[in-house]
Amino acid sequence: FEHTVLSGKRVVITAGPTREPLDPVRYISNHSSGKMGYALAEAAADAGASVKLVSGPVMLPVPPRVECVQVETAEEMLAATLDGIEACDLFIAAAAVADYRPVAIAEHKIKKGSEEIMELRLVKNPDIVATVAGLETGRPFTVGFAAETRDVIDYARSKLARKRLDLIVANDVSNPEIGFNSDDNAVTLVSAEGETGLPQTSKRQLARQLIEQIAQHYLKSTS
Ligand code: PMT
Numbered sequence: 048f049e050h051t052v053l054s055g056k057r058v059v060i061t062a063g064p065t066r067e068p069l070d071p072v073r074y075i076s077n078h079s080s081g082k083m084g085y086a087l088a089e090a091a092a093d094a095g096a097s098v099k100l101v102s103g104p105v106m107l108p109v110p111p112r113v114e115c116v117q118v119e120t121a122e123e124m125l126a127a128t129l130d131g132i133e134a135c136d137l138f139i140a141a142a143a144v145a146d147y148r149p150v151a152i153a154e155h156k157i158k159k160g161s162e163e164i165m166e167l168r169l170v171k172n173p174d175i176v177a178t179v180a181g182l183e184t185g186r187p188f189t190v191g192f193a194a195e196t197r198d199v200i201d202y203a204r205s206k207l208a209r210k211r212l213d214l215i216v217a218n219d220v221s222n223p224e225i226g227f228n229s230d231d232n233a234v235t236l237v238s239a240e241g242e243t244g245l246p247q248t249s250k251r252q253l254a255r256q257l258i259e260q261i262a263q264h265y266l267k268s269t270s
Pocket of ligand 1: 061063078079080081082083084121140141142143144145146172173174175176177190191192193194195206218220226227228229250
């Protein structure tokens with residue numbers, strides 16, 4: 048592992064889930080544990096980068112030499128990500144951001160009524176990685192993830208194009224041994240030119256391989 052591939056570079060990484068409140072005691076969220084994003088932050092710091100981790104609520108220790116900003120909602124994650132993004136070289140979006148949030152947050156705990164069916168109204172959240180990739184000035188090299196349960200590579204390729212990303216990490220989350228909340232992962236790194244498969248290993252190991260590969264693509268793009 049080349050310990051200095053990212054020395055002097057600034058990297059921002061999102062990790063974990065977001066929580067979208069319904070009322071003071073309830074929220075909508077997902078099973079992301081933050082393990083993948085935290086492992087990437089550790090690997091990027093080990094590769095010499097200065098790393099800012101923007102994290103949703105998780106139960107993990109912050110890796111050494113990593114600055115961590117804790118957030119809850121997608122809107123907070125967007126604001127924390129954009130803060131200083133123009134000074135950053137590389138952005139990696141590993142967070143599982145809620146695509147929608149409740150239209151309104153009830154001021155008081157929602158009471159159980161007599162109705163059998165209750166409907167929630169949701170509104171689309173901002174897309175953090177697409178916002179960063181669309182910046183007109185100070186756009187960093189931008190890497191997304193694609194969590195898919197079928198047609199993994201095809202969907203990843205369409206997200207790569209639609210969100211205007213430089214690279215996307217395709218993650219099959221239908222297999223419980225890899226993906227959400229597992230200790231292991233297996234992914235395919237997808238670029239406009241091709242694909243690199245990274246077979247199942249610990250998220251820590253995989254993160255080191257991903258940082259190495261991403262750094263090569265990034266350095267090529269700047270030379
Ligand atoms: O946290 P772990 O338990 O370790 O699990 C890791 C993981 C499975 C969460 C991770 O490997 C992963 O795949 N992260 C992306 C999860 C996801 O929400 O994927 P998506 O296909 O819905 O989103 C595509 C990309 O857009 C992602 O880079 C996501 O961060 C980004 N996005 C999505 C919606 C949104 N509003 N803003 C975003 O930035």
